[in-house]
Amino acid sequence: MSDSNLHIAVIGSGGAAMAAALKAAERGARITLIERGTVGGTCVNIGCVPSKILIRAAHIAHLRKESPFDGGLSAQTPVVDRAALLRQQQARVDELRDAKYEGILRDHPNITLLHGEARFIDAHQLVVTLNEGDEQIVHFDRAFIGTGARPTQPPIPGLADTPYLSSTSALTLETVPERMAVIGAGYVALELAQAFARLGSQVTVLARSRLLSSEDPAIGDAVEAAFRREGIEVLNQTQASRVDYTDNEFVLATTTGTLRADQLLVATGRTPNTETLNLNQIDVEIAKGAVLVDKYLQTTVPGIYAAGDCTDQPEFVYVAAAGGSRAGTNMTGGEATLDLSAMPGVMFTDPQVATVGLTEAEALRLDYSVDTRVLDLENVPRSLVNFDTHGFIKMVAERDSGRLLGVQAVTAEAGELIQTAVMAIRAGMTVQEVADELFPYLTMVEGLKLCAQTFTKDVKQLSCCAG
The missing domain is CATH 3.50.50.60 (FAD/NAD(P)-binding domain)
Structure with a gap:
């Protein structure tokens, strides 16, 4: 079967599903994409995008009320018009959904969009209950499950x-x-x-x-x-x-x-959206509602793949998109894998929390002999000039080799600095190699260099921009 004759059914239209559909279409497949609700999934509609807009607005409100520079800059509690903020938020959500999802689907010659709910009949057929009420049978050569997850309702009485x-x-x-x-x-x-x-x-x-x-x-x-x-x-x-x-x-x-x-x-927490797919009927294995996948993003049924929050993978949209893209490659004859050994995580509070790799406890459980250092932010020049030294950077290294195993940071802009740590871990760098790198002065990411230097020296005894 040539790629041009390969027909792939993609269930969902969020980060994982769109990545799978676009990659498979790029490699020559025909795609039928099925979405029962709003195109675009969680991230752009009800997750990452609107939440970060809300968080940013709240951050600005906080700084207008209180900042480390209030001794020289006037401050006052702002008037919050939440309805106006919501209109601004939703306008940007609508804009991004159209640009990154709806517009792409409208114009793509190899992707057909069906609005409805899909369930498996067997390993090569779906029935789609269209939102208009009719049913349509979709025959496929491969299928991808990218149905995401929804907020969990805990069993609290009342x-x-x-x-x-x-x-x-x-x-x-x-x-x-x-x-x-x-x-x-x-x-x-x-x-x-x-x-x-x-x-x-x-x-x-x-x-x-x-x-x-x-x-x-x-x-x-x-x-x-x-x-x-x-x-x-x-x-x-x-x-x-x-x-x-x-x-x-x-x-x-x-x-x-x-x-x-x-x-x-x-x-x-969140609950995978898998209960209406009829997965038990076709022997797709799940655990607590989550679809189990192998390193190639294939389920327990050959030819059926999955990625994103409906699976047992970490619930980050960039993991979902990376998994979907690799599944798109594999559904069209490739052998791409998803390596999560250097996966960043970011919480957008203030200060932000960002992590990658192993914590000290995880490394010890894996029988590593570890060496760790914690750098208080009062040792980071960027934090000093910001008059905001609450937080820390911690590095976990393998004791004998010095290889960097993990980084945890609680700082302003921790989400921006963590990718440097991701690349260092991915490259197998030692803390000494990180310490020897050039980092731009008066940046938060310089804190990684300073933390790495603490493995061999007292950074309090260095000049402010010492290499």
Whole structure:
């Protein structure tokens, strides 16, 4: 079968699905792309793009109210017009969705878009219930599953009967609540908690154990300290045993007492969108709803591939897009693999959190003999001139070879500096090699060089731009 005769069914239209469709089409396949909802998936519509717009607006509001330079620059609490901010936010979302998804699909000669819900009949056929009501059978040579995930609803008694906010609905809230309770202590929960606090809400975060419990403990401690400086209340070791909604007020019974709020945001994870696909019928293996894939992004059924948040891969859009692209290559005869050994993660709080590679605890569990260093930001010139030295950079290295194994950073613009660490780990660099590199002066990324230098010297004894 030539590539030009190869027909691939792609279910979904988000980052993974679009990458798979475009790569396979580029390699000569014909694509039928099936989307039951809004084209573009989570990232552009209800995830990365709108959330980062909200977070940036909240950051600007915070700086107008309070900054390290208030001794010489006047400051005042801004008037927040959330409805106007929302209109600006949604206009940019609409613009990007059209430019990066809808417009591409309209103009692509080898991709046909069907609006409807797909389910597998067998390993070479789908039935699509079109949004207009009819059904259409789609025969395919290969298929790709890129259906994403949705916010999880935890089994808290009473919660389902209340108008609580998910991460999706919180982004389209037209007013800023006076009091907001947040259940969850991961990336999404903490990003939105701080954003609403900076826009004017009194925010309380309920953490089942502690903030960012899967990360190095110092990261959670640093974020909690930042939240407390801003007046955000953090309740560790706290769970809601019941949620009620009466007289326009949420009442949470918790292990530490009763909590009342005007809005309740629940952000405790995401659930893969796989239950309507009929995967059991065709023996595609799943675990907790997530599609299991091999290093080639193929499922347990030959010819059927998957990537993104509906799989057991990390839930980052760049992982989804990379997986989709490689699946597109493999569905058309290639053998591309997805290497996640140097995968960056970024949380867009202030300070930001960025990580790559192994934490100290993970390295020890893998039987590495490790050497670690933690650099306080008071040793980073960029932080000093910003008058913002809260946070740290930590490096984990293999003791004997000095090879860099992991980096964790809690700093302003940590998301910008972490890619340098990604490339260093990918290249197998040692901390000494990182220390010997040229880094531009008065940048946050120079903190990586300074942290690497601490393996062999006291950076407090160096001149401010010493090599």
